[in-house]
Amino acid sequence: MSAAPNYSYSSLANMGPQGRWRRVLFIALIPTLCAFVYYAYGSSYLPSTFKPSQYPYQHNVSLPADDVSMSTVIKALYGPILHPVDAANFTDEDGDTHHLPGEPRFKERLGKRVLVLDIDSRPLTGDGQLMNQELKWKGMRPLSAGMLSHYMYAMIHGYDYKFIRAPDYTDRWGTWVKVPMMKEALKTHDYIVFMDSDVMFHYPHLPLEWLLNYWNMTQDTLAMMSIDPDEPQNYDAKGNRYLNTGFVIAQQSKRTQEMYKAWAECPSENRYTGCSRWKLDWAHEQAAFGNYIRYDFDRPDDIRVLPCVEANGAPEAVNRGGCKGIFVRHFWVDKGLLSKGLADSVMQYFLPRLHQLYHQTASEHIVDAKGYRLKGAELIEMTPEEQEQLKKDQGKNQKDEGF
Numbered sequence: 001m002s003a004a005p006n007y008s009y010s011s012l013a014n015m016g017p018q019g020r021w022r023r024v025l026f027i028a029l030i031p032t033l034c035a036f037v038y039y040a041y042g043s044s045y046l047p048s049t050f051k052p053s054q055y056p057y058q059h060n061v062s063l064p065a066d067d068v069s070m071s072t073v074i075k076a077l078y079g080p081i082l083h084p085v086d087a088a089n090f091t092d093e094d095g096d097t098h099h100l101p102g103e104p105r106f107k108e109r110l111g112k113r114v115l116v117l118d119i120d121s122r123p124l125t126g127d128g129q130l131m132n133q134e135l136k137w138k139g140m141r142p143l144s145a146g147m148l149s150h151y152m153y154a155m156i157h158g159y160d161y162k163f164i165r166a167p168d169y170t171d172r173w174g175t176w177v178k179v180p181m182m183k184e185a186l187k188t189h190d191y192i193v194f195m196d197s198d199v200m201f202h203y204p205h206l207p208l209e210w211l212l213n214y215w216n217m218t219q220d221t222l223a224m225m226s227i228d229p230d231e232p233q234n235y236d237a238k239g240n241r242y243l244n245t246g247f248v249i250a251q252q253s254k255r256t257q258e259m260y261k262a263w264a265e266c267p268s269e270n271r272y273t274g275c276s277r278w279k280l281d282w283a284h285e286q287a288a289f290g291n292y293i294r295y296d297f298d299r300p301d302d303i304r305v306l307p308c309v310e311a312n313g314a315p316e317a318v319n320r321g322g323c324k325g326i327f328v329r330h331f332w333v334d335k336g337l338l339s340k341g342l343a344d345s346v347m348q349y350f351l352p353r354l355h356q357l358y359h360q361t362a363s364e365h366i367v368d369a370k371g372y373r374l375k376g377a378e379l380i381e382m383t384p385e386e387q388e389q390l391k392k393d394q395g396k397n398q399k400d401e402g403f
C-alpha cells in the first residue's frame with residue numbers, strides 16, 4: 001500500500017461561491033413545479049385499442065395508463081418562462097426584438113377558446129407515424145414531429161387540441177378536406193390555429209395571444225395567413241402572390257362561416273367560374289382561395305396577410321425570398337428538418353435548465369485542483385509564489401475546446 005497523500009480530497013471540494021447563489025433560483029422553481037395541474041386530453045380520436053407505449057422499448061417497461069409525470073415535465077419546463085400575452089416586445093434567439101405595433105387587444109389568456117387543429121384523412125399508422133402503437137425518436141417520420149409539436153404547444157398554453165380524422169372528397173385532392181373541417185371547428189371555438197403537419201411554432205413559450213396582438217387580429221379579422229415566397233409558381237391569375245394555407249389562424253364569426261362555405265363550395269362553380277380546375281390541379285384549395293375567395297372577402301380587415309419572413313419557410317429557406325420562419329416554421333424546403341425542429345423546441349428550454357442545475361450543484365461535482373501542481377503522478381500543493389507564476393503562464397498547454 002502506498003503512503004497516504006498529504007492532502008485531502010474534501011479540501012478540493014471547497015468550491016468558490018458560484019454554486020450557491022443559483023440555488024436560490026432553483027428553490028424558487030420547486031413550488032412552480034408542484035403547482036402544475038394535470039389535465040388530460042380526450043382520447044376519442046385514437047383507436048380504442050391504443051395502449052400506453054413501452055418505454056424505453058428495449059427494457060419492456062410500461063408506465064401506468066394514468067401516469068401524469070409527462071404533463072408535469074412539460075409544465076415544469078415551460079411554465080416558468082411563458083412569455084406574457086401582452087408583453088410590449090419579444091426578443092428572439094438571434095437577439096432581434098419584435099415590438100407590438102400598438103396597444104394589445106388580447107391581455108388575458110384565451111385558454112380553451114383556442115383550438116389547435118390537426119386535420120388528416122390518412123391513417124398514419126405506418127412505422128414512425130403518429131397513430132402507430134409505437135413511436136421511437138429514431139425512425140420517426142417528419143409529420144409525427146409536426147403534429148406532436150402542435151399538441152405540446154396546446155398543452156403548454158392550455159389551449160384545446162384536436163386531431164380530426166377527415167373523410168375524403170371523392171373527386172378532390174386530399175388537402176381540400178381542411179376547408180370544411182376548419183369550418184366545423186369554427187362552430188365550437190372562437191379561434192382556431194390550423195397547421196399542416198410540416199408547420200410548427202418555433203418558440204413554444206410564446207403564446208398565440210401575443211402573436212394575435214403582434215399581427216393585429218382585430219374584431220373583424222376572419223383569418224390570417226402568410227404570403228408565399230416570390231416565385232413564379234406562387235402567383236394567381238391576377239398576378240398576386242398566393243397566401244399559404246398551411247398555416248391559418250381564423251376567428252369565429254358569421255362572416256367567417258360564409259367565407260369557408262364559399263371556399264369549400266368553390267369548385268361547384270355556382271359562384272366562381274373556373275374553380276373546378278383546382279379540385280385536382282396544384283395548388284388545390286390554396287389556389288381556390290388565392291384566385292377567388294380573397295377577392296370576394298376583401299374588406300380591409302377580412303384577411304390579414306402575414307409576412308413570409310415571420311410565418312412561412314425556415315432558416316434553410318432564407319434564400320427563397322427571405323422566408324426564414326421567425327415565429328412559425330414551414331418546412332417545405334426539407335421535411336427531414338421537422339424532427340430537429342421538435343428537438344429545438346425542447347432543447348432551447350431544456351439546455352439552460354440543465355446548465356443551471358449543473359452550476360447549482362457545482363460544489364458537489366466541480367473539483368478545484370488548480371491549487372496543486374503536477375509532478376509525475378503526484379499532486380503537490382503550490383506555494384503562493386508558484387501560484388503567482390502560474391497566472392503568468394496560463395493556457396500554455398491548452399487550446400480552446402481543443403484536444
Ligand SMILES: *[C@@H]1O[C@H](CO)[C@@H](O)[C@H](O)[C@H]1NC(C)=O
Pocket residue numbers: 060
Ligand atoms: C414484457 O413484459 C410483459 C409483462 O410483464 C411480458 O408479458 C412480456 O413477455 C415481456 N416481453 C418481453 C419481450 O420481455
Ligand SMILES: *[C@@H]1O[C@H](CO)[C@@H](O)[C@H](O)[C@H]1NC(C)=O
Pocket residue numbers: 087088089097
Ligand atoms: C421590452 O419591453 C419591456 C417592458 O415590457 C421594456 O422594459 C424593455 O426595455 C423592452 N425591450 C426592448 C429591447 O425594447
Ligand SMILES: *[C@@H]1O[C@H](CO)[C@@H](O)[C@H](O)[C@H]1NC(C)=O
Pocket residue numbers: 101102103216218300301
Ligand atoms: C390594426 O388594424 C386596424 C384595422 O385595420 C387599424 O385601424 C389599426 O391601426 C391597426 N393597429 C395597429 C397597431 O397597427
